[in-house]
Amino acid sequence: MKFVDEYRNADTAEKYAAAIKDITTRPWTIMEVCGGQTHAIVRFGIADLLPPELNLVHGPGCPVCVTPLEMIDKALKIAARPDVIFCTFGDMLRVPGSYKDLQTIKAEGGDVRIVYSPLDCLNIAKDNPAREIVFFAVGFETTAPGNAMLVYRAALEGIKNLSVLVSHVLVPPAIEAILSGPQNKVQGFLAAGHVCTIMGTGEYKPLAAKYDVPIIVTGFEPLDILQGLYMCVVQLEQGRAEVENQYERSVREHGNRPAQDLLADMFRVVPRKWRGIGKIPQSGWALTEKYRKFDAEQRFGIADASVKEPPDCISGLVLQGLKKPGDCPAFGKTCTPDHPLGATMVSGEGACAAYYKYRRDEAA
Amino acid sequence: MKRNTAFNLSCPLPLTDHPKILMAHGSGGRMMEQLIDKIFRAAFDNPDLQTAHDGAVLDIPASKLAITTDSYVIRPLFFPGGDIGSLAVNGTVNDLLMCGARPRYLSVGFILEEGLSMETLWQVVQSMRRAADKAGVHIVTGDTKVVERGHGNGLYINTTGLGMMEHDRLISPAQVQAGDAVILSGDIGRHGMAVMAQRENLSFTSPIESDCAPLIAPVMALLDAGIKAHCLRDATRGGLAAVLNEIAAAAHMKIDCDEAVIPINDAVHSACEILGLDPLHVANEGRFVAFVHHGDATQALDIMKQHNEQAALIGVVSEGKAGMVTLQTQIGGRRILDMPSGELFPRIC
Numbered sequence: 118m119k120f121v122d123e124y125r126n127a128d129t130a131e132k133y134a135a136a137i138k139d140i141t142t143r144p145w146t147i148m149e150v151c152g153g154q155t156h157a158i159v160r161f162g163i164a165d166l167l168p169p170e171l172n173l174v175h176g177p178g179c180p181v182c183v184t185p186l187e188m189i190d191k192a193l194k195i196a197a198r199p200d201v202i203f204c205t206f207g208d209m210l211r212v213p214g215s216y217k218d219l220q221t222i223k224a225e226g227g228d229v230r231i232v233y234s235p236l237d238c239l240n241i242a243k244d245n246p247a248r249e250i251v252f253f254a255v256g257f258e259t260t261a262p263g264n265a266m267l268v269y270r271a272a273l274e275g276i277k278n279l280s281v282l283v284s285h286v287l288v289p290p291a292i293e294a295i296l297s298g299p300q301n302k303v304q305g306f307l308a309a310g311h312v313c314t315i316m317g318t319g320e321y322k323p324l325a326a327k328y329d330v331p332i333i334v335t336g337f338e339p340l341d342i343l344q345g346l347y348m349c350v351v352q353l354e355q356g357r358a359e360v361e362n363q364y365e366r367s368v369r370e371h372g373n374r375p376a377q378d379l380l381a382d383m384f385r386v387v388p389r390k391w392r393g394i395g396k397i398p399q400s401g402w403a404l405t406e407k408y409r410k411f412d413a414e415q416r417f418g419i420a421d422a423s424v425k426e427p428p429d430c431i432s433g434l435v436l437q438g439l440k441k442p443g444d445c446p447a448f449g450k451t452c453t454p455d456h457p458l459g460a461t462m463v464s465g466e467g468a469c470a471a472y473y474k475y476r477r478d479e480a481a
Numbered sequence: 482m483k484r485n486t487a488f489n490l491s492c493p494l495p496l497t498d499h500p501k502i503l504m505a506h507g508s509g510g511r512m513m514e515q516l517i518d519k520i521f522r523a524a525f526d527n528p529d530l531q532t533a534h535d536g537a538v539l540d541i542p543a544s545k546l547a548i549t550t551d552s553y554v555i556r557p558l559f560f561p562g563g564d565i566g567s568l569a570v571n572g573t574v575n576d577l578l579m580c581g582a583r584p585r586y587l588s589v590g591f592i593l594e595e596g597l598s599m600e601t602l603w604q605v606v607q608s609m610r611r612a613a614d615k616a617g618v619h620i621v622t623g624d625t626k627v628v629e630r631g632h633g634n635g636l637y638i639n640t641t642g643l644g645m646m647e648h649d650r651l652i653s654p655a656q657v658q659a660g661d662a663v664i665l666s667g668d669i670g671r672h673g674m675a676v677m678a679q680r681e682n683l684s685f686t687s688p689i690e691s692d693c694a695p696l697i698a699p700v701m702a703l704l705d706a707g708i709k710a711h712c713l714r715d716a717t718r719g720g721l722a723a724v725l726n727e728i729a730a731a732a733h734m735k736i737d738c739d740e741a742v743i744p745i746n747d748a749v750h751s752a753c754e755i756l757g758l759d760p761l762h763v764a765n766e767g768r769f770v771a772f773v774h775h776g777d778a779t780q781a782l783d784i785m786k787q788h789n790e791q792a793a794l795i796g797v798v799s800e801g802k803a804g805m806v807t808l809q810t811q812i813g814g815r816r817i818l819d820m821p822s823g824e825l826f827p828r829i830c
Contacts, residue, residue, distance in 0.1 A: 118750040127741070130812035162814015180829060207826030208757075233681060233756075233827060256829055339812045454822050465757075465828070475816040478805065 124338030125161070133343035134166035137350055145353050146172045146302045147346060148295070148438045150288060151309035152179025152466030153337045159471040161339045171346070174302070174438030175471075177291045178309050180256040181208050181464035183391040183436070186424040188284045189214035195251050195282060195417050196227045202245060204238045205253040207231045212463045215424040235267040242271070242279040251413045254281040259311040261285050261402065262376040265383040268404070268411045280413040283403055286389050288312050289320045290400035295437050296328040303438045305349040307335040307342065310364035315380075317372030321360045329358045336364040383408055393432035393460035430459030435468050442472040443480035449473055502597040507627025520599075521591075521623055524606040525613070529586075529621040537621035539586060545646035547582035549573060552639040558601065560679045562671070562691030565638055566608035568766060571695050572717070573642040574616040578700040579713045579769065581652035582644030584616055589640050590624040594633030605636065616695040618642070648704060654731035656711035662778035663736060663796035664771045666699055667692065667789035668744040669721050673763035673825070674752045687748040694767035699788035708781045709774035716768045719821050722761040724770050725796075725806045726820045735801030738818065739809045744791040757828025762821035772798065 149155055155175045158164060164173055177183055193214050196203035203219070210219045210231065223229040228248075232238060235252055242250040254264040264281065271279045288309055295303060308321055313334045321332045331352035335345030345363040352359060362368050382405065389401025404412050413419075426432075429447050434440040442448050442461065452458040454470050461467035465474065472480040505512045522530055529537045553569040563571075570587065577584040589609070593602065613620055675691040677683065696715065703710050712732070716724045721743070729736045745753075745760045753760045773781040778794060785792035806818040 118747050118754070121750070121754060125811045127811060127813045160816060161810045161812050162816050163812070165814040166812070206829040208828050210826055211823065231681075231826065233683065260829060474819045478802070478817060 121338065124336075124340040126340065129340055130166060130343055133340065133347055137171070137343070137347050138168045140347075140354055141168045141170050141350055142354060144170045144172065145304050145350060146174055146438065147305045147307065147349055148174045148176045148303040149307040149335070149342070150176040150178040150292065151312070151337070152182065152464070153311075154307060154309070154335065154342060155179070155468050156466045156471050157337055157339060157342060159475045162476075163339055163342055166343070167346070171350070174441065175435065175468035176295070176306075176438065177391060177394060177436040178257065178288060179461075179464050179466040180260065180286065181212055182432075182460040182467040183286060183393065184209075184212065184255050184284050185390040185392045186215050186426065187390065187422055188282070189218075190216070190422065190424060191414065191419045192219065192253050192282055193217060193222055194419055195413060196222045196229050197225070198249075198417070201249045201251055202228045202230060202241060203251050203253070204230050204232045204241060206255065208464055209253055209255060213457065235263045236270065238267055238279060239270055239274070239276065242276050246278060248278060249416070250279045252279070252281045254283045254285065257286055257288055257309070257312050258315045258380075259309070261380055261384070262315060262373070265379050268383060268408050269379060271411060272408065280411050280416045281404070282413040284389075285384065285402035286391060287386070287400050287402065289324060290397050291391070292321075292324055294394070294397045294400070296324065296330065298437060300439055301437075303330070305330055305353050306332045307345045307349065308332050310334055310336040310341070310368055313362075313364070313368045313372065315373050315376050318360050318362055318368065318370050325358050325360050331358050332360045334360070334362045334364050334368050336367065391436075393426065393430070393436050395433070427458045432459035432461040432469065435461045441480070442469040445469070448480065449477050500599055502593045502595055502599065502602065502627055504595050504627055504629065507593065507625060513625065517625060520602060520606055521625070524603075524610045525620040525623075527619045527621065529619060537586070537588075539621065539643075541585075541645065547577050547580040547644040547646060548641065549576040549580070550639065550641040551576060552637065554634060554637050555676065556634050557676070557679050558605065558635050560691055561675045561688055563693035563766070564605060564608050565636065566605035567612040568693055569638040569640045570609050570612035570616060570618070571693055571766060573640040574618060575696045575715045575767075575769070577642045577644035578696050579715055580644065580646075581648065581650060581704060581710070581713065582646050583701070584618045584642055584644045584697065586643040587613065587618050587620045587640050588622045589620050589638060591626070592633060592637040593625065593627045594635050595627055595630040597635050602636065612695065616697050652710055652713055654712050654714075654728050657728060657732035657734055657772045657798055658711060658774070659734060659798055659800040660775045661711055661772045661798040662775050662781070662794055663725070663738065663798065664773055664778070664782055664785055665721065665743065665793050665795045666696070666769045666771070666785050667767070667791045668746050668749070669716065669765055669768055670745055670749040670753065670760035670763040672766040673720065674749050678752065683752070685748060685752055689748045689752065692765055692767035696767065696769055699785050700769070702784045702788065703771065703781060706780065706784055708777045708784065710771050710781070711774065712772040714770050716765045716770060718764050720760070720762045720764055721770070722759070722806070722818050723820055725818060726804070728770075728772065729806050730804040732798070733803040734798045735803065736796055736798055736806045737801075737809070738796030738806070741809070741811050742793050743795050744793055758825050759821075761818065762825060
């Protein structure tokens with residue numbers, strides 16, 4: 118397939134792997150931020166090609182994983198209402214809240230629908246004027262413009278029976294939370310290419326300078342990741358800590374300005390709880406006052422509740438690069454994708470689920 | 482009974498009388514008899530069906546028989562490359578072939594939803610007839626029920642198939658041996674993606690057609706050539722990944738495959754990339770995997786290529802960790818090829 122196969126070429130991969138080996142003189146711990154990158158690394162067996170000195174740890178950038186239990190529970194409560202059509206991206210259906218998941222709500226009679234684009238909700242709202250349409254607006258900066266466009270269009274078209282349950286999180290505060298942790302081991306980052314396609318690379322420069330870490334904005338195909346790792350190791354070996362852009366075919370320094378303008382109008386920065394990690398200050402988005410009437414939490418008066426995670430789950434440590442999936446005694450035993458205990462096992466892009474799926478023989 | 486109505490392209494029941502299925506069409510009275518006579522018997526027309534008996538009495542020479550059953554609930558009823566009717570015939574025919582049997586007879590059970598258009602039903606039974614002819618099977622007995630509007634998906638079909646074993650070879654997962662070659666009969670993922678695109682209204686620049694087809698020609702060619710086929714399995718729900726895992730588990734063997742040689746057409750590959758799906762998990766309805774004695778691998782591949790030039794030798798069976806399937810990735814890494822864990826859901830980003 119054009120524009121994909123080129124980035125999965127075995128010969129080029131081998132050359133990059135050899136180049137990384139040539140320049141690596143000591144152990145380095147590098148974290149890829151995005152769940153899509155984690156998935157590609159584990160799926161394609163990229164670590165198989167790398168020198169043993171390189172330790173890849175997996176970051177918090179799987180939006181499905183880090184959506185807190187409390188937010189899933191709110192979604193379940195809203196989706197169970199007979200007057201609601203609850204719309205969501207497909208991979209949220211299987212994520213368990215504290216008592217059940219959206220698949221079960223659907224089986225019990227809830228009208229839960231998978232949409233391929235947030236804008237699909239506009240037609241559903243128009244076709245069902247007597248029902249309330251709620252969209253589960255989950256994700257990082259990447260998915261936020263699409264979700265924001267839904268609210269923008271609903272406001273523009275005067276659609277009143279539509280609201281969004283917002284659970285947006287932001288990458289830079291999460292990187293800062295990891296770097297400022299007392300036990301931090303991460304020495305270099307592969308930043309998420311699609312997040313930066315929207316937001317640009319500027320936000321990462323203060324982080325690279327303050328914590329003295331190279332940050333390479335990286336794509337998602339095997340060769341992107343190998344090239345990102347190469348650029349990161351070059352900086353580490355040379356003692357540099359700069360922001361560099363590997364994913365030039367998609368990322369511009371200033372990002373996507375019209376998208377940023379929409380986001381600034383739609384969202385305000387708020388503290389957010391991350392599943393497995395806990396509360397991170399100024400790490401998420403909520404609707405601004407201007408669009409507050411589209412907030413499903415307000416519309417349905419869903420109260421905040423605090424829910425405890427299972428005690429034997431170490432996903433918080435995995436998400437911060439302090440542990441790997443195989444370090445967990447529950448991995449593959451009491452915790453599997455069909456019965457996940459915590460954040461990193463609930464979605465295919467979570468590190469534990471990816472290890473379970475593609476290399477549980479090595480990890481267990 | 483006017484035999485020639487069997488080949489009309491339009492529905493033989495006058496549309497002005499009953500353009501749609503009514504509850505009365507399932508109530509055992511005259512209307513049901515009319516439906517059976519004018520639609521089903523007309524379409525499936527064969528001597529065994531004409532006896533109008535409660536069941537079919539078949540004249541079968543002494544032979545081992547294979548029997549299989551499957552129910553078809555697909556939505557939408559019509560999709561690029563097929564429909565619920567052709568699927569209901571091909572799916573069951575293919576299951577018989579996977580047992581190494583020559584498909585001979587089918588029964589068909591219809592569950593019709595009140596309000597289904599008679600024209601739709603006629604199109605479906607015509608499609609079944611064409612598929613049955615292509616596979617050389619007769620539909621010899623059937624059943625019709627009607628359920629209230631809102632309690633069905635237009636129509637559901639169950640078919641049971643009877644096939645004859647014309648040889649005394651054992652073809653089953655237990656026969657799979659270390660060293661066996663794993664041969665795939667063609668490109669994968671087309672049926673699942675065609676149905677998903679149609680159901681969810683996804684438009685791709687190059688439309689994807691289902692691979693729905695009877696596998697009689699390549700399977701019979703393998704058997705007739707005396708190929709030592711230890712096991713045959715069609716890669717339906719769960720896709721190629723499910724088949725390989727099922728066989729590895731049942732045979733207590735390990736299977737190692739090479740991702741780069743698994744044929745996937747560009748449109749399917751692109752659609753899967755966009756939606757975040759693994760084509761190896763996507764359903765097929767006209768593809769199978771043959772586990773063949775290594776000495777026969779080249780000949781078997783040649784035969785399968787005559788029926789589909791994309792047929793490929795994709796892996797080998799070994800006595801490694803029982804039940805494990807691994808894949809050499811495109812870039813030269815290695816990974817487990819897992820069973821899909823449930824329904825395939827598109828990814829968030």
